[in-house]
Amino acid sequence: MIKAINIHKSFDGTEVLKGITFDFRKSKTNLIIGRSGAGKTVLLKTLVGLITPDEGEVWYDDIDFYKLSLKETRKLRKKVGMLFQGNALFDSMTIEENVRFPLDMFTDMSFEEKQEQVNNCLDRVELEGVNDKYPAEISGGMQKRVGIARAIVMNPEYLFCDEPNSGLDPKTALIIDELIQSITKENNMTTIINTHDMNSVMEIGENILLLDNGEVAWTGSREEIMHTDNKYIENFIFASPFLKKLKNQALGSYK
């Protein structure tokens, strides 16, 4: 589990996070949702230590993240995997080398063991025959899968995904969502996804944090979304008349 307690962060006098407190649960797909500029990415980067909060605490199970020394932080980070919005793959390395990179850097595994682990991860994300290709030679959806494979190659306990569906068509986005969710269950990870893709919210949102203007506007699960009359949810999730109509129809069929 990851706990955020009273997180505050300002940039140049503008307060972006205004006291966020939330529990991200283990073995669940935890979603941070909200409009553009709501503070999602800042919160995600604060949780992972890429941005230091002005105030507040972040706990990884029983470890106070911001009390760790640099050495301890680096040790903890070996238990963390992250999928970046732009994938952050190394252009000069092949797919195989990209996925193998954390193993090369941090393990004493033999080449054969590393190769087996890399192939297992690539199989898990359903990528075959791309080992020797470079990131620029494969599609955006495939690059996302490589990013996931690299994020899970060290068997992390915590997985962070920043906008995993951005730039993908709805079908590929759905496949990526299902992949992240099933990997979360299989590996019993704490997964935190930052998204504004409504399909993701409704498909895999088991523990959702809605941010609005740097504050917690709503928390709950995808099932609860359908039944809440929270104005932020109404304005954000069911912003379009089409979705409003769908919701009303769905609720009608419940009755």
Place this chain on the structure above:
Amino acid sequence: MGRYSLWLLKVFSKPEKTRMYYNEVLRQIEEIGFGSLKIVFIISVFIGAVTAIQLSYQFGGTLIPSYYIGYTLREMIIVDLAPTITSLVLAGKIGSSIAAEIGGMRQKEIIDAMEIMGLNTPAFLVLPKIVGAVFSVPLLIILAAGLSIFSGFVTATALAGFTPADFVKGLTSFYDSYTVWVMIIKAFVFSFIIVTVSAYHGYFVKRGSIELGKAGTDAIVYSSILILVADYVIAQVMMG
């Protein structure tokens, strides 16, 4: 300056996996050393030729013995022209490339991805470049000095009316190996400046293509200024 110093401390902290650094050092030697051979060859030919022509103009009609051209050209090239001009040109070539490479990695979140993996990114990205440059640049500068002197010899004898015997006599007169050490020390210091200043500007680049371009420009400008300042300091300390 404070941030640069703190960042340098991270650059020189213990590497995670020496083997990965070793491979990267070899790549840097190839890129910085072999990749700069052509430009070093071109500038060296012109440094030697221009120096020979200007010295021949200065010496013309004076009582200075004609063999002094070889001596003066050798001293000018070894002590200052080869290390300083070569380094200034390399600051443009290598410096902009390092700033763009590391800055691009920052903007594409690749550095963040490495940080998340638990990597000491200043060390992993910069230390191999420093080692590669500190190994390659002095060799390039020694090569530049040799080529410049040869080019000066050809120009002085073929175009400026000096005899090969006079030039060689001057070249071998009053030789003091101390000047070569001055050149080598300059080469080490200048290569360190080029890599660290350029990498620093790339590492802390902000978002956007304009910022990336600015980082490249700053890398070249600040490296060049610092090279000239260091040139003065070394001259003052070692020859003042």
